[in-house]
Amino acid sequence: MTDTMIAPTEKNSLFMEQLDTLTGPLKGEKSPGWVAQLREEGLTRFRKLGIPTVKDEEWKYTNLSAVAGHRYTLSAKSALSPAQRKDILKRYCGKADVNIVFVNGAFDKELSNLGKIPPQGSLPAVGIEVSTLQEAAKNDPAAVQEIWAHYDPQKDSAFVALNKALTQEGVYIHIKDKIIANQLICILHVTEAPGEQIATFPHAFIRLGKSSEASVLETHVGLNDENIYLADPLTDVFLEENATLHYVKAQKESLKAYHVGTTRVWQKRDSTFNGFSLVAGALITRNNLDVVINGEGAAAFLNGLYSVYKNQHVDNHTSVDHRVPKATSNQLYKGVLNDAARAVFNGKIFVQPIAQQTNSYQLNKNLLLGKDCQVDTKPQLEIFADDVKCTHGATIGQLNEDEIFYLQARGVPRKIATRILTQGFVDDILNRLTRDSVREQAARMVAPSLEVLEG
């Protein structure tokens, strides 16, 4: 399909027009009534909101008119070549891990190894449930429906509503009470559909029972930097009392792709969300990470790294809502920008009147290497309790000249010194990824954006 030029004012209406085409194929699906109802709910909500514009305060610095200006399809005709399949297995699917792989939005059974997870009742994976969303909706519809009940559909953002309306594939992960899942669970989304302009709406549910622990890596990659596509993933995390989730979302989409993703986290008492968000590419990226702390003693760690170049745009919106006393949240987002790349960081922290003795920290550090790059960073603290510790800060700057001189004085040429210091800036946060395989994958994904320094 060719991409015809459309005037900006008509772009949004073009996108709205295609909703009928996009939802068409879903009408014939044999899904239970509650699924159809969710779709309708999402669609109605999205029709009301439309694609956000820069007039919307939440979207002030991120212009989506380009996203709205394409015609999308829900599924692709393209398939991966055997060599590409082999490469994906090598790069992204650890043999010891649980791998759930989606190609162009569709579940790929062959690349996944769900079948190799020991069935329930056999050790050591007893109590670990990993399945596709369809299967879960069939086998345990109550559990899936319950997750939706946590959120008021009238407050869904446009892209959450759109995901709800159009989602076809997804993952359901349930770790039962007191289970420590040592295996890394990898959700991988690969897009490779030259000339097709597909849109994907995957939905992942991650639910951890009381005193359980798990590690989940959600990866989004585009194989070809020329591909134009839209990814609108939604991930819902629920942590019961004393559960711990290590969750990484790592993204390296095509240089012409749009990625507008949402992760929602719901935490109960003494639970820990240890999150990391990596953005290593897409023409426009917007990540919303919304954490609701609904139990005393809970802790949320939100770490992030974005490293982009050329004309890429990356926007991270985080929100931590402290609804109970004695919880902690700690955020560190670091960014490296080159060429004419642009970054937005918006970090909201709400401390509700009841949430006394909250500890909340937020820091955003940006390294500007290009002449034409730009950063808009905005902390947004709304504190209604008086006995709290909250700090926030943001830095935007170039490499430290004292550090460069120190390296030069040891014989390291300036250019290499620049590379080493930038890598250091990046490693400083990557080192927070304690699982070696995850850290190594993240480092590999971010490497091309740092190599441009040598050019």
Add this chain to the structure above:
Amino acid sequence: MFEIKNLHVKINDTEILRGIDLKVNAGEVHAIMGPNGSGKSTLAKVIAGHPDYEVTEGEILYEVNFKKINVLEMEPEERAQEGIFLAFQYPVEIPGVGMSAFLRAAFNALCRHQGAEEMDPMDFDVFLRKKMKLLAMDEKFINRPVNVDFSGGEKKRNEIMQMAVLNPRFAVLDETDSGLDIDSMRIVADGVNKLKNKNNAMLVITHYQRLLNYVIPDFVHILVDGKIVKSSGKELALEVEDQGYDWLSKK
């Protein structure tokens, strides 16, 4: 091997060095002493090539392979590659860059310059541990980010350890003794003395005479107000310790 001629240096239009002359031969240790603000650290930084300083007059000549080269025309990294080393008064912290990676980059830059093969990471690790032992540095530092969370004394020891790794021909020690307790001072001085030989030379910049009890200088120069006002043997350091600098600056 190293000669400074009529060196004048400005920073932000303020003249700090006002005509320095100094000649150092291979095998010699020269000490530069002087009150605060006399220009000692400026001299050290100018030798290393710090970009903030402007040389308005004079030259610095350095002998490499029997040829005199003009140091002021070289980039800081070229000076280092030719064997000029500065032990920083305030070593810089570099978060995210491990000690081992940092020093390997430096060592390999040196190897490349000399046309030698780079050392492989495993061999370098062994080599580095040996040098750390020389300065009684705990091996745990090898994986730490450069100078981050090091105590004042550890940072200074780290400077001399780096000197041991890079084995320079002309080393400038800028107030390496400040902030050191007596034990650290001995360790640092022992390290420096072990690195001393007939082919290299050192310029030891210090405010106190203390370090010079351990690293014995051949010459002592007193720097006051951007000029060397007196040069003599090691006994001059003791005189200064006794009487301060006032009697020299009034002359």
